[in-house]
Amino acid sequence: MAPPVSPLAPASTPALAPIPGVRFASFAAGIRYKARADLMIAVCDPGTAVGGVLTRSLTASAPVLSCRDHLKGGSGRVLVVNAGNANTFTGRQGVKDVADTCAAAAREFGCKPEEVFVSSTGTIGVRLPAEKILNALPQMKTALSEAAWMDAARAIMTTDTFPKLVTRTAKIGGAPVTINGFCKGSGMIAPDMGTMLAYVFTDAKLSANAVQAMLATGTDKSFNCMTVDSDTSTSDTLLMFATGKAAHDAVTDAGDPRIQDFRAALDELLIEMAQLVARDGEGATKFIEIRVTGAEHDQAAKRIALSIANSPLVKTAIAGEDANWGRIVMAVGKAGERADRDKLAIAIGGVVITRDGEPVPGYDETPVVAHMKGQKIDIDVDVGIAKGKATVWTCDLTHGYIDINGSYRT
Amino acid sequence: MAPPVSPLAPASTPALAPIPGVRFASFAAGIRYKARADLMIAVCDPGTAVGGVLTRSLTASAPVLSCRDHLKGGSGRVLVVNAGNANTFTGRQGVKDVADTCAAAAREFGCKPEEVFVSSTGTIGVRLPAEKILNALPQMKTALSEAAWMDAARAIMTTDTFPKLVTRTAKIGGAPVTINGFCKGSGMIAPDMGTMLAYVFTDAKLSANAVQAMLATGTDKSFNCMTVDSDTSTSDTLLMFATGKAAHDAVTDAGDPRIQDFRAALDELLIEMAQLVARDGEGATKFIEIRVTGAEHDQAAKRIALSIANSPLVKTAIAGEDANWGRIVMAVGKAGERADRDKLAIAIGGVVITRDGEPVPGYDETPVVAHMKGQKIDIDVDVGIAKGKATVWTCDLTHGYIDINGSYRT
Numbered sequence: 001m002a003p004p005v006s007p008l009a010p011a012s013t014p015a016l017a018p019i020p021g022v023r024f025a026s027f028a029a030g031i032r033y034k035a036r037a038d039l040m041i042a043v044c045d046p047g048t049a050v051g052g053v054l055t056r057s058l059t060a061s062a063p064v065l066s067c068r069d070h071l072k073g074g075s076g077r078v079l080v081v082n083a084g085n086a087n088t089f090t091g092r093q094g095v096k097d098v099a100d101t102c103a104a105a106a107r108e109f110g111c112k113p114e115e116v117f118v119s120s121t122g123t124i125g126v127r128l129p130a131e132k133i134l135n136a137l138p139q140m141k142t143a144l145s146e147a148a149w150m151d152a153a154r155a156i157m158t159t160d161t162f163p164k165l166v167t168r169t170a171k172i173g174g175a176p177v178t179i180n181g182f183c184k185g186s187g188m189i190a191p192d193m194g195t196m197l198a199y200v201f202t203d204a205k206l207s208a209n210a211v212q213a214m215l216a217t218g219t220d221k222s223f224n225c226m227t228v229d230s231d232t233s234t235s236d237t238l239l240m241f242a243t244g245k246a247a248h249d250a251v252t253d254a255g256d257p258r259i260q261d262f263r264a265a266l267d268e269l270l271i272e273m274a275q276l277v278a279r280d281g282e283g284a285t286k287f288i289e290i291r292v293t294g295a296e297h298d299q300a301a302k303r304i305a306l307s308i309a310n311s312p313l314v315k316t317a318i319a320g321e322d323a324n325w326g327r328i329v330m331a332v333g334k335a336g337e338r339a340d341r342d343k344l345a346i347a348i349g350g351v352v353i354t355r356d357g358e359p360v361p362g363y364d365e366t367p368v369v370a371h372m373k374g375q376k377i378d379i380d381v382d383v384g385i386a387k388g389k390a391t392v393w394t395c396d397l398t399h400g401y402i403d404i405n406g407s408y409r410t
Numbered sequence: 411m412a413p414p415v416s417p418l419a420p421a422s423t424p425a426l427a428p429i430p431g432v433r434f435a436s437f438a439a440g441i442r443y444k445a446r447a448d449l450m451i452a453v454c455d456p457g458t459a460v461g462g463v464l465t466r467s468l469t470a471s472a473p474v475l476s477c478r479d480h481l482k483g484g485s486g487r488v489l490v491v492n493a494g495n496a497n498t499f500t501g502r503q504g505v506k507d508v509a510d511t512c513a514a515a516a517r518e519f520g521c522k523p524e525e526v527f528v529s530s531t532g533t534i535g536v537r538l539p540a541e542k543i544l545n546a547l548p549q550m551k552t553a554l555s556e557a558a559w560m561d562a563a564r565a566i567m568t569t570d571t572f573p574k575l576v577t578r579t580a581k582i583g584g585a586p587v588t589i590n591g592f593c594k595g596s597g598m599i600a601p602d603m604g605t606m607l608a609y610v611f612t613d614a615k616l617s618a619n620a621v622q623a624m625l626a627t628g629t630d631k632s633f634n635c636m637t638v639d640s641d642t643s644t645s646d647t648l649l650m651f652a653t654g655k656a657a658h659d660a661v662t663d664a665g666d667p668r669i670q671d672f673r674a675a676l677d678e679l680l681i682e683m684a685q686l687v688a689r690d691g692e693g694a695t696k697f698i699e700i701r702v703t704g705a706e707h708d709q710a711a712k713r714i715a716l717s718i719a720n721s722p723l724v725k726t727a728i729a730g731e732d733a734n735w736g737r738i739v740m741a742v743g744k745a746g747e748r749a750d751r752d753k754l755a756i757a758i759g760g761v762v763i764t765r766d767g768e769p770v771p772g773y774d775e776t777p778v779v780a781h782m783k784g785q786k787i788d789i790d791v792d793v794g795i796a797k798g799k800a801t802v803w804t805c806d807l808t809h810g811y812i813d814i815n816g817s818y819r820t
Contacts, residue, residue, distance in 0.1 A: 059743030059751045089739045089751065091768030124736025125769055187723065229722045230640070232744035312639045312722070312807075313597065313815055320816025326534025329499045333469030334642035341469050341499065358501030359535055397722075399812050405723055406730025
């Protein structure tokens, strides 16, 4: 009954090198799924700095509230993630289930409960069978491996059709460092200063403040520029663990020029992760990149781009391979940002369709129709007001989305 | 190829009584459709007051810009509406096409161009063949009829599956007055201080200011509380014409106690019209009423209700008859308004599912599952913060919406 792998999945998945100081284990705990791993832990050595960005939803899950609290300490030792149950809207019991998980993991791995980070995604409003997690921890401890990236990425999947792993390398003070990440998510995706579940690990020697600062700016250019269906999850969580095992001096300031190369690599990695989520959007058949220029400021450009990306009419037209650019005009108009109909220029697949508020004279739709048949759709909108710009990624809206979401619980 | 009539269409359409002072004609002008009327005119006697509410879209259509200008005069003599072409994003030519139409109608019917109101809906970005309208006017003049409500309502339809007509009566100063309205719209529906196309006619003797004031408040409780797909149209237009033929003294102030009964009837009529649009939402199989109470203020309640109504995950779950109330929790959380997870109460079909931030003990889904199989879905959300409340109407999101919008232009 598993849906087929998204046609937009990358042709190959990168092999991730070990990061000194972090090991993984996964386990079929039977929380919701049968015959597959649905529980994952990552255990980091003492001295690992952690930063995170979480959903702004006002009905955030119990694990999100716990992460928010634990991030204050800046030290990350254990990550516990289950798939199939979101532990959201589960009242005091849900809060207790997270606390019990943190306490048990702290005992098992010799750290403080505040150094344990828990994430859960899946059905909302059903009690998490936390005892299944507690019972699994001792077994999982014996199975920890530096190499188990792929199994870890698979264990956190819900409606995802492929595991999402990304890797980059950079140099800090001449020393090589590695940044690895994996994430999940394909529906209820419209991150608001957070994301679905995404985890980044590096051996760089960074303070928690530096990690936090880099994540916050990096998220704004990656996960916060991506949407599947405009529905912001209650569980969005991005955490980054820096084990500090690399051979360079400690960096405590995100503005330090020594980590310029690292920051660029991290930004790239976050963007690639965000794009992988859009490529696995529920029912997706087209990956869409929307570039808006000429807006009043960057934030305005982003709002216009998201208005296009979240428009069901734009998304269904693309699913139908219809170059219906009038719907892009509509979405620009409803965004609420300054726009001037008579300066608006729209291009699809690099072909300029409108300029100065009208279709260009002699507009020939043929190359645009050909572009619409491809898997990657490029939309460029110049608002013609000022210099604000933004790029946003999304996918089309198809019958597959309706199929998946008409019967998710059953 | 016409889609079947919405299963949510009313069992019968009311017969509308004539309104003294207004006559209609419709005509198959071949603007886009074949073998059906796609052009409608209404001609009002001298002395008719007009008010209107228009889209706030920043890429509003040429006819909307013209209506905005002409509303300043407060006098309405001719209404010209075509279906199939939105005359939106058509540059200076589009503006000229509207001006030419106003000039021609003014000549034909002996009024000023500023007393002519034009509306167009349909495809965006294609030049309107205005000469087809100009050529039709003389013939249409000979066909004007006080009784032709149904034909008028049919001529303005695009993807609508049924004509939408509503009638009310009221008394002003003891004299009976009639209020008739018709409207169209089933996609690109998320009115923002306007609506799709909706026209109201009354024989009440009202000043343009009074009409305008009543429309503005009435719209906020009706069309602005309705959404199909969150996509705000570039053409939303609501106009109300008051011919002044009724046997009561003129009323110039919307606050006048003599028109209390009239206002109540008008509000009812606007709500019924808005509900008819939601009932004809593209692909709709369920009509959904969402009542939010206990919010910080009424505007916050409306934002929360619209967040639920526009959530593709909520709408697809309802299409699948899945009582997935966790998605309502998600939509409350993403609305950005004050909410307290631990006070949130949700009921579907009158059955309380959650209270105090948890499922109610012993929650039995059976009656809710039965309710989900019906055509009218009732959702009640109490936020538990203060006294703000709002009611919003929408429809579900089905394969039909994808079918209709994947190939609208072809």
